[in-house]
Amino acid sequence: MGSDNEKSIKANPLNEQPLRLQEVREQWMLLGLAAPAVLIIVAIILIPVGWLFYLSFVGSDGQLSLEHYQKMIQYKSYARVFMTTFQVSMLTTLICILIGYPLAYFLALLPQRLAGFFMLAVLLPFWTSLLVRTYAWLVLLQRKGILNDFAIHIGLWETPIKLVHNMTGTLIGMAHIMLPFLVLPLYGAMRKIERDMMHAAANLGASPIHAFWKIFFPLSLSGLVAGSLIVFVLCLGFYVTPAVLGGGRVVMVATQITAILENQFDWGAASALGVVLLVATLVILYAASRLLKLDSALFGKH
Amino acid sequence: MDWWKKPASDTQVTHGDRLWLYIVATIVMLLLVIPTLIVMPMSFSDSQYLEFPPSNWSLRWYAEYVDSSKWMRATVTSLQVGTLTMLLATPLGTLAAYALFVSGHRAAKAVFVFLITPMIVPVILIAIGTFYAYGRVGLNNTITGLVLAHTALATPLVMIVITAALRTYDLNQERVARSLGSTRLKAFFIITLPQIKFSVMTAALLSFLTSFDEVIIAIFISGGSNATLTKHMFSALRDYIDPTIAAISTILILVSTVLLLTTQFIGSRQK
Numbered sequence: 001m002g003s004d005n006e007k008s009i010k011a012n013p014l015n016e017q018p019l020r021l022q023e024v025r026e027q028w029m030l031l032g033l034a035a036p037a038v039l040i041i042v043a044i045i046l047i048p049v050g051w052l053f054y055l056s057f058v059g060s061d062g063q064l065s066l067e068h069y070q071k072m073i074q075y076k077s078y079a080r081v082f083m084t085t086f087q088v089s090m091l092t093t094l095i096c097i098l099i100g101y102p103l104a105y106f107l108a109l110l111p112q113r114l115a116g117f118f119m120l121a122v123l124l125p126f127w128t129s130l131l132v133r134t135y136a137w138l139v140l141l142q143r144k145g146i147l148n149d150f151a152i153h154i155g156l157w158e159t160p161i162k163l164v165h166n167m168t169g170t171l172i173g174m175a176h177i178m179l180p181f182l183v184l185p186l187y188g189a190m191r192k193i194e195r196d197m198m199h200a201a202a203n204l205g206a207s208p209i210h211a212f213w214k215i216f217f218p219l220s221l222s223g224l225v226a227g228s229l230i231v232f233v234l235c236l237g238f239y240v241t242p243a244v245l246g247g248g249r250v251v252m253v254a255t256q257i258t259a260i261l262e263n264q265f266d267w268g269a270a271s272a273l274g275v276v277l278l279v280a281t282l283v284i285l286y287a288a289s290r291l292l293k294l295d296s297a298l299f300g301k302h
Numbered sequence: 303m304d305w306w307k308k309p310a311s312d313t314q315v316t317h318g319d320r321l322w323l324y325i326v327a328t329i330v331m332l333l334l335v336i337p338t339l340i341v342m343p344m345s346f347s348d349s350q351y352l353e354f355p356p357s358n359w360s361l362r363w364y365a366e367y368v369d370s371s372k373w374m375r376a377t378v379t380s381l382q383v384g385t386l387t388m389l390l391a392t393p394l395g396t397l398a399a400y401a402l403f404v405s406g407h408r409a410a411k412a413v414f415v416f417l418i419t420p421m422i423v424p425v426i427l428i429a430i431g432t433f434y435a436y437g438r439v440g441l442n443n444t445i446t447g448l449v450l451a452h453t454a455l456a457t458p459l460v461m462i463v464i465t466a467a468l469r470t471y472d473l474n475q476e477r478v479a480r481s482l483g484s485t486r487l488k489a490f491f492i493i494t495l496p497q498i499k500f501s502v503m504t505a506a507l508l509s510f511l512t513s514f515d516e517v518i519i520a521i522f523i524s525g526g527s528n529a530t531l532t533k534h535m536f537s538a539l540r541d542y543i544d545p546t547i548a549a550i551s552t553i554l555i556l557v558s559t560v561l562l563l564t565t566q567f568i569g570s571r572q573k
Contacts, residue, residue, distance in 0.1 A: 044451055127559075128559075131517055132551040208315045
């Protein structure tokens with residue numbers, strides 16, 4: 001970009017080479033400015049994660065082996081962990097879609113200023129510590145919590161229901177934490193839809209419902225898919241909320257990794273699980289980017 | 303004419319037809335906001351157990367928090383780490399975002415993708431990875447170790463905010479300055495930086511909050527006298543429902559709200 005301009009100016013042929021050299025030098029200098037950031041990512045992400053990758057292939061006898069991966073296939077306990085992880089991620093994503101779509105649609109219909117105000121309802125939890133929100137649900141959902149008291153008071157059920165330290169509590173907490181990740185990209189996609197298209201559809205005789213499903217919904221799909229994917233992928237590696245609201249009954253991959261480290265101090269097994277988690281995440285994101293050009297949805301590149 | 307019979311948009315739909323949507327959206331928004339807000343009144347309860355509404359109001363749990371050397375120590379650590387992360391991640395991310403945006407180099411896009419990997423790699427993996435690597439170099443339970451790890455998490459966020467700002471900014475202004483004899487460095491500080499300063503401020507707040515709220519990495523690599531607030535809160539949550547947490551949560555909610563409103567204000571100033 002910086003250099004495009006200089007290129008377009010016709011240089012005296014004699015100066016052409018030094019100019020090109022200078023340009024190349026400048027490009028490298030600019031890349032050099034990114035070096036400190038690169039260094040930190042290499043030191044904190046690349047080397048440690050690479051190290052774990054290596055550890056996952058070292059058997060208990062110190063030799064290279066696939067022992068840890070074989071265990072994953074053989075042992076039923078691993079299968080259960082993977083199933084739970086998939087189940088929680090899938091259900092959370094579905095709940096987010098079901099309640100997030102109407103919310104995003106509502107916000108997209110509002111005039112910009114008003115939408116900005118109501119958007120605070122999405123942004124406030126987004127900015128609030130995850131731990132605080134998890135704690136809030138723990139307080140609300142416990143046996144003698146507000147929700148049970150309220151439901152009994154208005155006669156929805158008679159004895160306190162177990163809402164937390166199980167799957168129900170985990171899903172409620174996860175959906176609450178993930179919802180903004182779905183609503184924000186979805187809202188962005190909906191805002192971009194030309195209102196004139198809906199008018200044209202109406203003009204051609206489509207009923208509002210028909211126009212919505214034929215025009216609006218398909219156009220909002222890119223945002224919906226991008227948001228759902230972010231939610232799903234984030235859920236896969238989630239630790240805090242299932243650990244607190246699941247009360248040890250909802251064991252997901254991240255929970256299992258910590259358990260292995262705490263109880264057996266088995267770095268190989270923990271690393272192998274981590275590698276599986278990373279590979280699953282990358283595969284999903286890669287497939288999605290091929291399908292959708294996800295990076296443009298995420299970072300707004302055109 | 304009644305309000306609900308008026309057309310909701312310039313098609314034939316009335317507000318009445320959309321009533322269900324308004325109701326559903328309102329319920330969802332309440333569900334998003336209420337759980338966090340309800341903690342606040344509960345933190346002013348006098349009771350050993352959390353009740354809503356509290357039967358007796360008091361500042362008991364705030365006193366508990368302030369008087370506890372464990373909580374105070376952790377708060378100082380978290381503030382320290384958050385501030386240092388902000389001071390490190392903001393310049394690093396801004397520099398990298400600017401360099402990669404301006405440079406026409408073929409590798410620029412690849413470097414950008416590499417730099418945002420911390421957003422893609424599951425945090426639990428970063429947590430155990432740093433825990434293991436830090437064990438080898440003696441960085442566990444140190445402020446330095448925490449700041450470095452949190453900087454790796456915050457830098458990509460800074461880059462995304464700054465890159466978005468640079469997209470709406472006309473770089474030709476910088477070219478004009480340079481053609482008039484200014485160096486690139488000077489042109490950046492005098493021409494570009496003042497125009498993206500609101501985004502830089504947003505990025506700084508975001509990186510502070512990223513560090514301040516971070517739980518998983520802190521659980522693993524912080525400890526002893528350098529344990530963070532989130533680490534102590536997490537262990538307290540796993541064991542029993544301590545009303546002190548409600549008081550701390552209320553403070554954290556206020557901090558987030560103030561930071562969020564600041565960025566919204568900054569955003570409106572920018573337009």
